[in-house]
Amino acid sequence: MINDVIKFDWKLFYNQFVWIFIFFLSTPVFAFPIDLTKDWKLISGKNLNVSIEDASWKKIKSLPIPEDFISFSEDIYTLTLLKTFEVSANDFQKLTLDGLSIHFPLLTNVYEVYFNGEKIGSGGVVLNGKIVKNGFKRHVILAIPEDKVQIGKNEIRLILSSNVGEELNVYASFDSAPLVVDLQSRNVLILSERPRWILAFLYLFVGFYHFLLYFKRPQEKYNLFFGLFSTFFSFYIYLRSNAVYELDLDPLLQMKLEYMVIFNITSLFLLFLNTFFQYRLSFISKLYQIFTLVLTLLIPFSNRSDCLFLLKIWQFSIFIFIIYSFFIIYESLKLKNPDAIRMIFGFLVLMISGLLDLIGSMGLISNLENYGILKYGFFVFEVGMVFILANRFLRVHKEAEELNLDLDQKVKERTKQLENTLDQIRELKIQQDGDYFLTSLILDPLNQNHVENDFIILEGFSRQKKRFQFKQWKKEIGGDIIIADEIYLKDRKYLVFVNGDAMGKSIQGASGALVLGVVFRSFIARTKTVFSYHSKPPELWLKECFLELQNIFESFDGSMLVSVVLGLVDLESGILFFLNAEHPPTVLYRNGVATFIESKLELRKIGITGLESKMKVKTFFLEKGDTIIVGSDGRDDIFLGVDQDEIPLINEDECQFLRRVEESGGDLELLVQGLENYGELTDDLSIVKLTYIKEPVRLGSVANLSSFQFPDETYLKYIQDENWERAIYHLENIKSKISQEFLPPVFKKELAKVYYKIGMYEEALFLFEELISEFPEDVEIIFNASLIYKKIKRYHQSIELGERILLREPDFLNNIVNLAESYILIYEKEKVFGLLEKIECLDPDHLYSQKIRSQLEQLVSDYQNG
Structure with missing residues (x-):
């Protein structure tokens, strides 16, 4: 029985062998993908029609192209690559379900691809023997037209072009993807990423x-x-x-x-x-x-x-x-x-x-x-x-x-210490706020405006950096102060104002503002009650007021300084007289444009010694609708943020204030709001705004005779020839034809100068005094009047006018000479010495310098001889 079980069945083995052989025989020999990395042929130039059997083709065992196959003889080199492969009948049948394509891993540079004689793809452009567009590309997949695929042998021709020194090649593989002919569905998978x-x-x-x-x-x-x-x-x-x-x-x-x-x-x-x-x-x-x-x-x-x-x-x-x-x-x-x-x-x-x-x-x-x-x-x-x-x-x-384990006890101890410290701080703060409160009560009456007129609208804004609360009162304290009032000088009404910024923060600044306010208010009170002050011209009034402030602050020995703009406005004529002691420049807002009316710093802060000799009174002529804006340096000290290194950025552009004025249209409330929008205020801020709303009286005489042409040619000829008799005759003839009230200022000025030339001093002085009243800004008129006063031996009036000029034009040499001579005539030798130093400083070789010194020595000699 065992032999029956293990008996070999030869017939069954033969049948199985035959079926296996038939199966392998039916399996296609050229199944896809078809490897194209080997057995290429190469020829120089673009050759689409050269037979594959031609002897000029060189064989390449495998890609990429060996370097010794490429030799550049021109700027651009072109070669043709050829590859054949076979498609079986069985493979051909597959194409009914899926297309065929070629995958090139990497082509460099310009390329063209032909399949069985038909161009199926290209990249880059060669024009007139030059590459105008590059074509090198990775993973080039080109679909092959179905009707061009043949059963049996198929041919691919690849033309490549490249510049000298550049790579010219076709890679066999890139990113592990080889050069193959395969079904389109499989080649597309290469692009999956x-x-x-x-x-x-x-x-x-x-x-x-x-x-x-x-x-x-x-x-x-x-x-x-x-x-x-x-x-x-x-x-x-x-x-x-x-x-x-x-x-x-x-x-x-x-x-x-x-x-x-x-x-x-x-x-x-x-x-x-x-x-x-x-x-x-x-x-x-x-x-x-x-x-x-x-x-x-x-x-x-x-x-x-x-x-x-x-x-x-x-x-x-x-x-x-x-x-x-x-x-x-x-x-x-x-x-x-x-x-x-x-x-x-x-x-x-x-x-x-x-x-x-x-x-x-x-x-x-x-x-x-x-x-x-x-x-x-x-x-x-x-x-x-x-x-x-x-x-x-x-x-x-x-x-x-680990830190939290013993943090609780440390927090309790630290909290107790902080509570004790805070209690002490609260007590000190209550005392400090009480001092602040009492100081602010003293400052409040000083920091007020008493202005009522039809010529100027005055507005003021003040915000101190230090704010505090004492019991139920919320107050501010700082060094900025605004004071305005009205006074009479030489029978003309003036608006007087001061905008001050005392050195230091909180209580120190408030102390400086308090001193400034008390002294200034005292000087205004004396001006209103003491008759001698009424006769002072505006320049000399400003000088005396400034010197009084300077003397007070000098006594603090530099520990208390204050910057100010101190000004007077002639209400009828619209003339602004002012001093600026290291305060930000004064601003004019006219016709929608804001500008500075000061070009340079003339004075240092009040309290610095030696300022009297550098004093200069400036003037400006206001027109209807003009706005003058004076502000402390809080308008410029604005925090803008921090830079990349966390360093605070503070505004350094003083012209930004002009832009804020223009943006606000001159409105004070909008101006302050604009400054706050621009950045954070870091200092006390005070602003005075003066708006001139009337037509200046000084311009009336000019407007009434706009058609009058003077000086005319006749007058100019007489002046050129220095024929003063004919000139005065001509001018008086014109004067007789025009009403006195309609005489133009320029005519009056010329008439007064001619009167002066021919020695008619009283007539000239009458006209000059009238012109000074109308045009106090004209230094030449004042100077001529001063000369006349000296000639008619009214020395004190000559000196007063000369001092006014000296305050406004400190370097006017002829005025200094005239003033020195006038002081000699009233025996004021100390004054003469000071003026002589100015003359020699401005012009060491001045002709009158030695003459004045001789007169001064004679004056001293006469004084000593009794």
Whole structure:
């Protein structure tokens, strides 16, 4: 029975063998995909019709094309590659369900592909023997028309063109995808890049996450460099993907962008390692960064061959980069840095994967290509970084827990100490606020305006930086003060005002403002009650007021200074007389335009010694609708924010106040609001606004006779010939034909000058005095009147006019000479000495200098002889 069981059935074996043989026989010999990497033929030039049997074809065992097969004899070189393959009848039947396509891993540069004589694809453009558009491209998949596929032998012709020095080749494989003819459905799978996109997005996300960490803690600069490294790597993956071709960029530009990104990836990684482990940038890292930046900057100006050369240089530098990176890790391991220990595995994977890709791309080892494994190696490194950051967080959390163990007791002790300190501070603050309150009560009556007239609208704004609350009262205290009142000088009504800013904050500034207010109010009161003050001209009144303030503040020996604008406005004529002692420039707002009416600083702050000799009274002529704005330096001391180094930015542009005035249209409330919108006020702020609303009386005589033409040619001829008798006859003839009230000021001035020339002093003086009343700003008129007073021996009147000129024009030499001579005539030798010094300072060789000195010596001699 056992023999029956194990008996071999030869008939069954024969039938099975026959069926297996028939099955293998039916299996197609040329099943897809068909490998096209071997057995190509090559010929120079573009040859579509040369027979495959022609002897000029050179055989290539396998792709890529060996370098000795390519010889550039012209600027552009073109060659034709030929490959044949066979399609069986069985394979041909498969094409009814799926199309056929060719996959070229990488073509450089301009290419054309023909299948059985029909062009099925191209890239780049050659025109007039020059490449006008590059065509090199990765993973070129070209569909083969179904009607062109033949059973049996099929032919592929590939025409390639390239510039001298540039790569001209067709790769056998790229990214592990070979050159094949395959079904369209399978070739399309080569373009699937799902893992690549997942990694690119992950690296971009990690990069942005590290940016966020850096912005939260800028001192941890390694987060910035790692964020840049990860982001650049993500961009590099995108530039190496097939999706980049959707942008339709020129291949050369695309290549340049790819190189510019990858060149900087290595330097960013070095910067990360330096700052992560060594907390500083080493010299080698800085040098390598400069090296990569130079390569990056050269790329935009290079052609393709130059770019490939720069790539080679960078590739060789990677070996130095890897060695130095290992050195940094090694030094950190020696110091037993826990983060270095955790990083070592991911670092080794990253370096090895990068090194393999580098060797493959450089072709240093045969049959090894760039498989793109670096992007996966970087993923391992990223995971390691996640563990390192998590460990750092846990470490900080643990330290915080340890601190919290005994924090409760420390908080209680510290709280008790703070409560005791706060109680003491509260008591001191109540005392301080009481002092502030009492001081503010004294200041309030001084800081008031008593102005009622139909010529000027006066508005004031004051806000002190120091604010406080004493019991139920909320008050401010500081060094800014505004005072305005009305007085009479020489039977003319004036508005007098002062805007002061005392040195120091809170109580010190308030003390200075208090002294200023008391002295100024006292001087105004004396002006109103003492008759002798009524006869003073505005310039001399300002001088005496300024000197009184100066004498008071000088007594504080520099510990209390004050800047002021002190001014008088002639209400009828609209003339503004003012002194500026280191206060911000006075502003004129006229016809929608704001300008400064002062060009330079004349006086230092009140309280600085030696200011009397530098005093200068300025004048300005107001027109109807003009607005004068005076403000303390709080209008310019505005906090604008901080710069990148956290340094506070304070406004230094004094012209910004002009822009705020124009934006507000001269409205005081809007002006203050505009300053607050521009920035934060850092100092006391006070602003005085004077708006002249009447037509100045001084302009009336000019407007009434606008058609009168003077001086005429006749008068000018007489003046040129110095024929004063004919000139006076001509002028008096004109005067007789015009009413006295309609005589133009220029006519009166010329008539008075001619009267003076011919010795009719009383007539000239009458006209000059009238003109001074109408035009107090005209220094020439005042000077002529002063000369006449001296000639008719009314020396005190001459001196008064001369002093007015001296205050307004301190360098007017002729006036100083005239004033000195007048003082000699009334025996004021001390005054003469001072004026003589001015003359010799302005003009050492002045003709009258010696004459005055002789008169002065004679005066002293007469005085000594009794």
